[in-house]
Amino acid sequence: MSDFDHSAIDELLQSRVRLAIVAFLASAGQADFSLLRDAIKTTDGNASVHLRKLEDAGYVAMEKRFANRKPQTTYALTERGRKALLDYVAHLESLLPPAKANKGRSK
Amino acid sequence: MNEDAARDDIAFIRRTMEQGRRVVGAWSPDVLVWGIAIAIGYFGTYARVRGYWTVDPARLWLACIVLPWAYTLRRLPARLVARGPDAPAERQLASPLAIQWFACGIFLTILGLATIFSGDRDPWWINPAVAGVMGIGFFVSSFLSNVVWLRWVGIAWWVGEVALFALRQRPEGFLLAGALMLVLLAVPGFVLMRGRRECA
Numbered sequence: 001m002s003d004f005d006h007s008a009i010d011e012l013l014q015s016r017v018r019l020a021i022v023a024f025l026a027s028a029g030q031a032d033f034s035l036l037r038d039a040i041k042t043t044d045g046n047a048s049v050h051l052r053k054l055e056d057a058g059y060v061a062m063e064k065r066f067a068n069r070k071p072q073t074t075y076a077l078t079e080r081g082r083k084a085l086l087d088y089v090a091h092l093e094s095l096l097p098p099a100k101a102n103k104g105r106s107k
Numbered sequence: 108m109n110e111d112a113a114r115d116d117i118a119f120i121r122r123t124m125e126q127g128r129r130v131v132g133a134w135s136p137d138v139l140v141w142g143i144a145i146a147i148g149y150f151g152t153y154a155r156v157r158g159y160w161t162v163d164p165a166r167l168w169l170a171c172i173v174l175p176w177a178y179t180l181r182r183l184p185a186r187l188v189a190r191g192p193d194a195p196a197e198r199q200l201a202s203p204l205a206i207q208w209f210a211c212g213i214f215l216t217i218l219g220l221a222t223i224f225s226g227d228r229d230p231w232w233i234n235p236a237v238a239g240v241m242g243i244g245f246f247v248s249s250f251l252s253n254v255v256w257l258r259w260v261g262i263a264w265w266v267g268e269v270a271l272f273a274l275r276q277r278p279e280g281f282l283l284a285g286a287l288m289l290v291l292l293a294v295p296g297f298v299l300m301r302g303r304r305e306c307a
Contacts, residue, residue: 012238027127029252039126059187089120095113 013088017050023083025077033073108159135299137179144175149285156278165223183196209243231275234284238268260295
C-alpha cells in the first residue's frame with residue numbers, strides 16, 4: 001500500500017453526499033433536484049450545496065426548465081464527472097489486494 | 108484511507124448505482140409483455156392470411172391490445188395514490204420514460220383500433236407506421252435513461268420500417284413485423300428486466 005498516491009484521490013468525491021450524487025447520476029442518466037435529493041436521502045440545503053460544488057467542478061451539468069409552469073432543475077453527469085468517478089473507483093480498488101479488488105468488480 | 112474504508116466506499120458506490128439502474132429498468136416488464144402480445148397478433152394474422160389458422164383477426168388484435176393494456180394499467184391506482192413528496196424517488200424518476208411509452212401506446216392503440224373497425228382489408232401501411240413509432244420510442248428512451256444501446260434498438264426499428272415498406276402488401280410483412288416485435292421489443296424488455304433483477 002505504500003505506493004498509493006494519496007494526493008491523487010479526488011477530494012471532491014470524498015464526501016458521501018457528493019459521491020452518492022455522482023454514482024446515482026452515472027447509472028440513472030439524469031434526475032431533477034427533488035428526485036436526486038430523495039434518492040440520496042438528504043435535505044434541500046445539503047443537496048443544493050453539494051450539487052453546486054459538483055457543478056463548479058464541472059462534474060454535473062444543470063438545466064433549468066419549466067414543467068407545468070413550475071421551475072424544474074435537472075442534473076446530469078458530465079464526461080468529466082464520469083471520468084472522475086471511474087478514477088476514484090480505480091483508486092479505491094488499488095487500495096485493495098488484487099484478488100479482493102477483482103472479486104469486488106465481478107459482483 | 109485504509110483497506111476497509113476503500114471496500115466500504117466501493118460497496119456504497121455500487122449500492123447507489125444499483126438504485127439508479129432500477130430507475131432505468133422500471134418499465135421493462137411492460138415492454139416484454141407488449142412485445143410478446145403484439146408479436147402474437149402479427150404471427151396470428153400471418154397464419155390467418157396463409158390459411159393456417161381460422162381465427163378472426165379483429166378479435167385476435169383486440170385481445171392483443173386489451174390484455175397488455177390491462178397489464179400496464181394494473182398499477183395505475185397505486186401509482187396515483189403514491190404521487191406526492193413521499194413517493195419513492197425511483198418511481199418518480201421513471202415517470203418521463205413511462206409517460207413517453209404511455210403516449211406511444213395511446214397512439215398505436217388508436218391506430219390499431221381504427222384499423223380494426225375501419226374494415227380495411229389490407230392495412231399494410233400500419234406495420235411500417237408502428238415500426239417508426241417504436242423507433243422514436245426507443246431512440247428517445249435511450250437519452251432519457253442514458254442507456255446507450257437502446258438508441259441502436261431505435262435505429263434497428265427504423266431499418267425494420269424500411270424493410271416493412273419493401274414488403275408492403277405481402278404476407279411476409281406480418282411475419283417480419285412479428286419478428287421485430289420479439290427481437291426489438293420483447294428481448295430489450297427482457298434484457299432490461301434482467302439488469303433490474305440483478306440490481307435488486
